[in-house]
Amino acid sequence: MQTRSAGGSGRDSIQLITQVIGPWGTNAYALVCSATGQSLLIDPAGEPDTLLAMLERSELVGILLTHSHPDHIGALRAIRTATTAPIMAHQENPASYVDRPLRDGDVIAVGDHTVRVYHTPGHTADSVCYAVESDNRAIVGDAVFEGGPGHTSSPRDFQVTLQTLRHVILKWPDDTVCYPGHGPSFRLGDKRAAIEAFLAKDHGDFCGDATWEM
């Protein structure tokens, strides 16, 4: 487990805190508004005491899921019970625990800041990314990693992933820093050429774990 912080120097800033949790090294993120102390937790992966310690000097106003895979929600009920913050997830998430179903384009407030929801299906039907508005940071879940797109379990899902890369993620500015569900963050502009080359290839009926180089 390790903690990393990015941004958050001035009073009008929003701080992003990362905790790496569990056997799959899932990244749990907190966005904290410096001026108001309000926070969002994105992917309560596990280790609830660790996550509550990460949030202890803030007022949690929402628990956001990038998608519903088990390695991203291990502490969901514990955090919900401890904080009463509402659970938000894409409307394709079938679970009964969702308090606020999200759609593409929805906006979530945290203190003086807002986070925009992008529906990015492929890895799962309910995959979303959360981009901080007026900022260059986006929490992207398992939609896209530094080395390739998220795992897909059918050729149809892989084709959906290609559409998401082409029509959603590559539309973002080069300066966007993507914070994925596993592994390090990366600047989109540094990967754009590799992603475009990947999209230009014929992958046939492939599905599974892909790399940009394949």
Ligand SMILES: [Zn+2]
């Ligand atoms: Zn996943």
Ligand SMILES: [Zn+2]
């Ligand atoms: Zn994952």
